[in-house]
Amino acid sequence: MSERKVVDARDSFCPGPLMELIANIRLIEVGSELELLSKDKGSAEEVPAWLTKVGHQHISTEKRGDHWSIVVKRVK
Amino acid sequence: MSKHILVVGGGLAGTMVANGLCRRLGNELRAGQVQITLLGTSDRHLYQPALLFVPFGLAGEENLFRSQRQVLDRRVVFHVDPARQIEAVTKKVTTEAGRVFDYDYLILATGSRLMPETVPGMVEGAHWFYDLAGARKLRSALQAFTGGRIVVNINVPHKCPVAPLEMTLMLHDYLTKRGLIDRTTLTYTYPIGRLHALEPVAHWCKPVLEQRGIQSETFFNTEWIDPVNQRITSMEGVTLDYDLLITIPPHAGMEVVSTSNLGRGGWATTDPKTLLHTVHKEIFVIGDTTNIPISKAGSTAHFETETVIANITALIQEGCWSHDYDGKVFCFLETGMEEGTYTWFNYVTPPRLGPPSQMIHWFRLAYNRLYWLSVKGLL
Ligand SMILES: Cc1cc2nc3c(=O)[nH]c(=O)nc-3n(C[C@H](O)[C@H](O)[C@H](O)COP(=O)(O)OP(=O)(O)OC[C@H]3O[C@@H](n4cnc5c(N)ncnc54)[C@H](O)[C@@H]3O)c2cc1C
Numbered sequence: 001m002s003e004r005k006v007v008d009a010r011d012s013f014c015p016g017p018l019m020e021l022i023a024n025i026r027l028i029e030v031g032s033e034l035e036l037l038s039k040d041k042g043s044a045e046e047v048p049a050w051l052t053k054v055g056h057q058h059i060s061t062e063k064r065g066d067h068w069s070i071v072v073k074r075v076k
Numbered sequence: 077m078s079k080h081i082l083v084v085g086g087g088l089a090g091t092m093v094a095n096g097l098c099r100r101l102g103n104e105l106r107a108g109q110v111q112i113t114l115l116g117t118s119d120r121h122l123y124q125p126a127l128l129f130v131p132f133g134l135a136g137e138e139n140l141f142r143s144q145r146q147v148l149d150r151r152v153v154f155h156v157d158p159a160r161q162i163e164a165v166t167k168k169v170t171t172e173a174g175r176v177f178d179y180d181y182l183i184l185a186t187g188s189r190l191m192p193e194t195v196p197g198m199v200e201g202a203h204w205f206y207d208l209a210g211a212r213k214l215r216s217a218l219q220a221f222t223g224g225r226i227v228v229n230i231n232v233p234h235k236c237p238v239a240p241l242e243m244t245l246m247l248h249d250y251l252t253k254r255g256l257i258d259r260t261t262l263t264y265t266y267p268i269g270r271l272h273a274l275e276p277v278a279h280w281c282k283p284v285l286e287q288r289g290i291q292s293e294t295f296f297n298t299e300w301i302d303p304v305n306q307r308i309t310s311m312e313g314v315t316l317d318y319d320l321l322i323t324i325p326p327h328a329g330m331e332v333v334s335t336s337n338l339g340r341g342g343w344a345t346t347d348p349k350t351l352l353h354t355v356h357k358e359i360f361v362i363g364d365t366t367n368i369p370i371s372k373a374g375s376t377a378h379f380e381t382e383t384v385i386a387n388i389t390a391l392i393q394e395g396c397w398s399h400d401y402d403g404k405v406f407c408f409l410e411t412g413m414e415e416g417t418y419t420w421f422n423y424v425t426p427p428r429l430g431p432p433s434q435m436i437h438w439f440r441l442a443y444n445r446l447y448w449l450s451v452k453g454l455l
Pocket of ligand 1 (some may be wrong): 084085086088089090115116117119124125126127128157158159160185186187188204205207235236239317322330332362363365372373374375376378405407410
């Protein structure tokens with residue numbers, strides 16, 4: 001498996017974590033994982049909801065101090 | 077020994093940084109201790125924000141361009157000769173014409189490009205206004221429009237976060253003035269679960285769109301477009317019919333960035349504070365081409381250039397670092413044909429939005445002219 005790409009969107013008010021995820025997921029290969037870092041509670045909930053809608057996989061969400069780490073897998 | 081600063085890209089960021097460095101390094105340039113070269117793709121400089129006004133016939137095309145040589149300080153050596161390959165390890169850039177430039181500092185400012193071809197059916201079925209050919213084509217389509225379903229569709233990533241919303245609101249005013257609004261359904265689609273990436277803008281525009289009868293679809297990322305049956309379908313499984321589709325195509329960075337292994341998708345991997353390439357510390361990256369998770373906007377590029385000018389000047393004159401970039405972004409927002417507002421934010425200060433006013437709208441129009449002073453480094 002290729003190295004996991006990390007998208008650090010902790011200081012991103014615009015475009016924000018989910019937009020960063022949408023833009024970056026197309027830059028990784030199918031089957032690879034991406035870790036999104038976000039300080040925004042809203043995206044910790046919104047990201048899994050979006051992944052379900054479009055059919056990518058939500059691997060995990062973990063609270064780490066002041067931010068969340070959300071790991072996703074590109075499925076298609 | 078003379079230091080060579082090579083700027084790749086003659087858009088907003090590249091031009092501003094080259095001009096700013098000339099101002100700060102005047103003595104060194106005169107003494108031959110510093111040389112500044114800029115590689116661009118064109119001898120004309122385009123003021124991109126004015127493209128928003130082209131579809132409505134509100135911007136004379138003669139006002140969109142200036143000669144690149146004239147907006148550049150005369151001390152900058154300028155070549156219309158795009159970079160083909162950047163060899164960061166040996167600090168060499170090879171151009172399309174086969175020239176080879178060595179550098180001490182490279183400033184990468186190649187911006188972004190529209191990629192409608194990455195969405196099936198988009199080239200054939202959609203209009204856009206983010207380049208001049210597209211804006212002209214949309215102007216013709218709008219002039220011929222007599223009513224029907226218009227979809228304004230936003231894809232990621234894209235530069236200028238506010239232009240798509242401005243287009244929607246201006247379109248509503250334009251159709252009202254032409255007496256077509258009662259015969260038109262206007263739908264705005266957005267990729268995430270709210271109507272704009274900037275939270276205060278999303279809150280502000282929700283009732284505004286509703287009052288104007290503009291429909292909206294959130295969580296809409298375009299999967300494909302059927303140009304024959306005039307339908308657009310999202311990855312989330314929603315299909316909309318249209319008579320006129322106005323899209324913001326997804327963007328990518330420039331090929332030279334990815335083929336030179338400086339960043340995937342043409343987005344150069346950039347430290348958000350130093351604006352240095354994460355691996356190659358002689359490369360500064362500014363403007364749309366960074367992979368920093370902030371708005372791709374002219375104002376971002378402008379504030380980044382201020383940091384880079386200060387740092388390169390300090391490194392050359394005093395051998396030390398000046399200061400880091402704080403993530404500042406400033407955006408005007410046209411809320412119709414006659415009113416506007418603005419917002420600003422940085423890495424730690426969240427955005428807020430003031431009430432729209434005519435004065436801000438006029439200031440924005442004035443800025444369209446002031447841009448030419450700003451890019452010359454005079455403002
Ligand atoms: C319709 C519209 C409205 C906008 N409105 C606003 C606004 O109101 N406010 C705002 O802040 N921003 C706005 N923007 C965004 C703004 O124009 C861009 O963010 C800004 O131009 C970015 O500057 P840049 O120098 O990074 O990229 P650009 O200005 O795009 O310049 C990049 C340059 O690099 C050149 N280049 C590419 N590849 C190479 C190569 N290999 N070698 C040499 N040169 C190369 C390109 O030809 C181009 O000239 C708007 C944009 C559009 C399209």
